[in-house]
Structure formats: C-alpha cells, structure tokens
Amino acid sequence: MAKFQSYKGLINKSNEICKFTIENKSNVSTSKKALFNWSSGKDSALALYKILHNPDYKIEYLLTSVNQQYQRISMHGVRVDLLEAQSKSIGIPLKVMQIPEMPTMEVYENVMTETLTELKNQGITYSVFGDIFLEDLRKYREEQLAKIGFEGVFPIWKIPSHDLIQEFISLGFKTIVVCVNERYLDKSFVGRIIDQNFINDLPENVDVCGENGEFHTFTFDGPIFSEPINFKAGEIVYRKYEKPQNQNSSDAACDTNTSDAFDYGFWYCDLIKE
Structure with a gap:
C-alpha cells in the first residue's frame, strides 16, 4: 500500500486577505x-x-x-x-x-x-x-x-519565466509538480512543491516555468481560490508513450515537437482528493 502525504498543512492561512473576489461591476455588460x-x-x-x-x-x-x-x-x-x-x-x-x-x-x-x-x-x-x-x-x-x-x-505572453515564477510565489499561490519529463528531470522532482528550493535545484537547461514541457503542476491554493484544495499525494508511477504509427497523431501527450520525443518517459505523482 502506498504511503500518502497530506497537503492540508500547506494551506496558506495568512493569505486570506489576498483571496480574489469577482465583484459585480457596472460595466460587466460591455x-x-x-x-x-x-x-x-x-x-x-x-x-x-x-x-x-x-x-x-x-x-x-x-x-x-x-x-x-x-x-x-x-x-x-x-x-x-x-x-x-x-x-x-x-x-x-x-x-x-x-x-x-x-x-x-x-x-x-x-x-x-x-x-x-x-x-x-x-x-x-x-x-x-x-x-x-x-x-x-x-x-x-x-x-x-x-x-x-x-x-x-495571452495575459502572460513574453513575460520572463523567472519573473513569472517569482510573482506566482509572492502572490501566495501553492502548486505541486505532478509530472516530469525524464528527458529533462529525474524522478526526485515529481511530487515536490514549487518554492525557492525547487527553483534552485532545477538544471540550467530547464525553464523555471516548464514551458518546454519539462514538468507540469497542480495548483491548490492562492488568491483565485475561495478555499484551498485538500488532497494527499499517492504513488509515483512511470509511463512511456508508444510512438504513433500515424504521423498525423497528436504529440500532445508528450507536449513536445522534437523528433525523439517518444524515446523518453514521464514520472507522475498521483493526487487523491480528501
């Protein structure tokens, strides 16, 4: 049986003042x-x-x-x-x-x-x-x-990745890495919360926002949420995709257009809602 780690304790209780509320504005019709x-x-x-x-x-x-x-x-x-x-x-x-x-x-x-x-x-x-x-x-x-x-x-287009990730953290967002591409990162990076330590540990060839498909995340708290998403981290699994015989098949599963994309697998961290 896999061990589960709860993420209730990571909820940013001090961030309540930053919670975002969508207000009814007089110009909403336009x-x-x-x-x-x-x-x-x-x-x-x-x-x-x-x-x-x-x-x-x-x-x-x-x-x-x-x-x-x-x-x-x-x-x-x-x-x-x-x-x-x-x-x-x-x-x-x-x-x-x-x-x-x-x-x-x-x-x-x-x-x-x-x-x-x-x-x-x-x-x-x-x-x-x-x-x-x-x-x-x-x-x-x-x-x-x-x-x-x-x-x-495209609200964040051409904003430098380093600026974006620092803004993301400073706003009080919380996110966990749920998938990594082994072409860029090893198993140790999946299941980690993105913080300054995570950023510092990234190899130089990896974009800090994972824009090239290096990693993907699940955001569970921050100013757009009325309440945090409670979950626990389950097992970590490895999956490798078979190269499609049909050349018109989508590469979306591997999130890359490189010719050797299917030579690499992915590590996933399963998340279970509490």
Whole structure:
C-alpha cells in the first residue's frame, strides 16, 4: 500500500486577505465574453489571476481537455474530481472536453471545433491561454481559433519565466509538480512543491516555468481560490508513450515537437482528493 502525504498543512492561512473576489461591476455588460483554457497548473492560475483583474473580459467557463479513457487531465494526469474542486473554489463553471487516448490531430481539432462552436452560440468569442513564449504554439492556436471566429488572449505572453515564477510565489499561490519529463528531470522532482528550493535545484537547461514541457503542476491554493484544495499525494508511477504509427497523431501527450520525443518517459505523482 502506498504511503500518502497530506497537503492540508500547506494551506496558506495568512493569505486570506489576498483571496480574489469577482465583484459585480457596472460595466460587466460591455465585457467581452471569454473562455479560459485551464490546465490546472501554475501558468493557468497566474494567467487567470491576471485576466480576472482585466475589466475588458468576463470569463464564462474554464475549459479543460480530459483523457476519456482514464478520466484525468490530459498530460498532467490529475483526476477529474480535483479539477472539479478547483472550478468550484474558483467560482467559474467547468467545461470538459473528452479526448481519446493519443488522438490524431483531426480528432482533437474536431472535438475542439464542436466545443467552441457550442460556446460561440452563447456569445463567447475569446479564448484565453497561459502560454508564455512558444511562438509556433501560439500561431497554431490563433489559426485554429480564427477558423471558428474566436480570438486568442495571452495575459502572460513574453513575460520572463523567472519573473513569472517569482510573482506566482509572492502572490501566495501553492502548486505541486505532478509530472516530469525524464528527458529533462529525474524522478526526485515529481511530487515536490514549487518554492525557492525547487527553483534552485532545477538544471540550467530547464525553464523555471516548464514551458518546454519539462514538468507540469497542480495548483491548490492562492488568491483565485475561495478555499484551498485538500488532497494527499499517492504513488509515483512511470509511463512511456508508444510512438504513433500515424504521423498525423497528436504529440500532445508528450507536449513536445522534437523528433525523439517518444524515446523518453514521464514520472507522475498521483493526487487523491480528501
């Protein structure tokens, strides 16, 4: 039986004054209706924090892709019940996209188009992302969105990674590493809370925000939450993805476009809701 470590004790009780409240503003009717592409991790949390402070936009939904077979957040491996707990604490409805295991680009894009078309019928025409500096990814997103009549919004774009992670920590956010790519990091990094010690331990070739797919996180406390997400850390597992025979298959599972991406595996830390 795996040992479980509770993270109730990491709740930042002194941060109550920083809790973010969405106020009813007189100009809410003129705000642009938007959805937020929510990964459950730190970049999403910081980008959401910033867009919620921007009166030009009103976030109607958190949109998250979930592995249909395992019912976990794509790539991050986080269980759906923890995702739902985040949505409830943030106070924004959740919209889940069910994605097959290792989908082709055609399948993924069809699901996305169907979902966004449904949301567009509700007057939503903006899609917000937590991307930082991957130019090709942004170009792809914007091209796909334009086909459906959406516009992309990138609140933390081109802000230096070191500045972002320090701002994230100083705001009182708490996040745990749930997945690492063994191409960049070993097993010892998964399951760790991101703090200054974690940052100091990162190899020089690893972006401190993991923007190149080096690691992924689950954010469980901070100013966008009405209450922290209680969980315990379970077993750490290793998984290696088979290279798809269909060259049109999505590389989303490995979150990289490098030709040798499938030569490397991933370490995951399972999180269990309390």
